[in-house]
Amino acid sequence: MREVDCLIIGAGPTGLTLGIGLLRLGRTVLIVEKHTAGLGFSKAILVSSDSLQALTDYGVAKKIQLAGIPLDGLSFFVDEQLTSCAQFDTVKPNHPFILPQEATEKCLKDSYLDLGGDICLGMSFSSEANVLDSVGSSHEALFIQLHQKDSPDSVTTVKCNYLFGCDGMHSSVRKSLNIAYPGRAVPEQVNFIFDVEVECWPFDTLLTMWFASTDSGIMMKISADPLVVRIVGTTEASAQRLLQKLRVKRVIWESTYFSNYRLAESYGRGNVWLAGDACHVHSPLGGRGMNTGIADAIALTHAVQTGDFAAYEATRRPAAQSWVNFNYILSVVSMSQARIFHVVRFIVSLIMRLLAWIMGPNFAVVAFQKMTTSVVQRKIETEQEKVLRRDRRSE
Numbered sequence: 001m002r003e004v005d006c007l008i009i010g011a012g013p014t015g016l017t018l019g020i021g022l023l024r025l026g027r028t029v030l031i032v033e034k035h036t037a038g039l040g041f042s043k044a045i046l047v048s049s050d051s052l053q054a055l056t057d058y059g060v061a062k063k064i065q066l067a068g069i070p071l072d073g074l075s076f077f078v079d080e081q082l083t084s085c086a087q088f089d090t091v092k093p094n095h096p097f098i099l100p101q102e103a104t105e106k107c108l109k110d111s112y113l114d115l116g117g118d119i120c121l122g123m124s125f126s127s128e129a130n131v132l133d134s135v136g137s138s139h140e141a142l143f144i145q146l147h148q149k150d151s152p153d154s155v156t157t158v159k160c161n162y163l164f165g166c167d168g169m170h171s172s173v174r175k176s177l178n179i180a181y182p183g184r185a186v187p188e189q190v191n192f193i194f195d196v197e198v199e200c201w202p203f204d205t206l207l208t209m210w211f212a213s214t215d216s217g218i219m220m221k222i223s224a225d226p227l228v229v230r231i232v233g234t235t236e237a238s239a240q241r242l243l244q245k246l247r248v249k250r251v252i253w254e255s256t257y258f259s260n261y262r263l264a265e266s267y268g269r270g271n272v273w274l275a276g277d278a279c280h281v282h283s284p285l286g287g288r289g290m291n292t293g294i295a296d297a298i299a300l301t302h303a304v305q306t307g308d309f310a311a312y313e314a315t316r317r318p319a320a321q322s323w324v325n326f327n328y329i330l331s332v333v334s335m336s337q338a339r340i341f342h343v344v345r346f347i348v349s350l351i352m353r354l355l356a357w358i359m360g361p362n363f364a365v366v367a368f369q370k371m372t373t374s375v376v377q378r379k380i381e382t383e384q385e386k387v388l389r390r391d392r393r394s395e
Helices: 013-024 049-056 061-067 101-114 172-176 236-243 289-306 309-335 339-359 362-372 383-391
Strands: 002-009 029-033 073-078 081-087 118-121 123-125 142-148 151-165 183-198 207-211 216-224 227-233 248-263 272-274
Touching: 002 013, 013 029, 013 101, 013 289, 029 123, 049 061, 049 289, 061 101, 073 339, 073 362, 081 339, 081 362, 101 118, 123 172, 151 172, 172 272, 183 236, 183 309, 207 339, 216 236, 227 236, 248 309, 289 309, 309 339, 339 362
Parallel strands: 002 029, 002 151, 029 118, 073 207, 151 272
Antiparallel strands: 073 081, 123 142, 142 151, 183 227, 183 248, 207 216, 216 227
């Protein structure tokens, strides 16, 4: 039997961030992950300014900045026409960075291991073997049974003072607590996603957003060597249109997904708590999924330090609820193929054109900040800088 202060289920960005925070408090930590290797693709690709600021004290922000690409701006297209384009001042502290989730996880994992943390891969937590719905407000030690992936009959018992579920939307820890996860799945909101290697990047900014009455999409340069672009379309037609704007060398990865919008009725109790997708999930629109999980982990670390878990739920759950609700509205307006929303998007496109005409490049700045909560500042370029930037497009 193993003994640790804190047992974390899930070695994604949320679980690793939590592990780092707990180690810095002097706790012993074990992270358990059912997968034996990475997924081979990255869901999240943007590390927000809030996340970078929070991870600065953890020693992770610098690693992310060295591995990633500073987001240099946003080009906003309405009905295929460039409506607003803003260059961001990338030298500002905690400026958002582009970095695929796999690479972000590596930065977090390296820091976690450097602090003496332990990770067990290929080991799973099941709600059938660990029924925790009777856990109350007491903080008695927990005895958790874990199963090895390649040997289901092999059981490892871990004695811990705290158990944290950072194990995603289908969280076994949440199920073991018998916490409901109400919400809705919207299978008609199908998104089409491609990661492609291209010959060059033909736009003035690393992020482009495309909005039309029929559909919408984004393109983002996510790697410089090789030159890789992430494309997301709200319809197959929009994804194909965006692909045709690039000289594609090869398709690295493609997939489809539909969105879920859910919020756990509780974030935990006693000495068992949830964070990240285990307690809230929404569409990728806005790029807040991974960043919200990191914020949960920072707040949960503070709750362990102070013993005030009620404050953790009282602050993090309303924040998630507000975004899940707003994200659902944004997603329906952006993605629904019902005829009424074609009309809505046509009206919105006219409003966007008007606002962009009034606000100029600042429209792109405000749009990005409202979507992502990242703080960015517009950069006023000289003519020489504009020429240099355009010369670097193909890099």
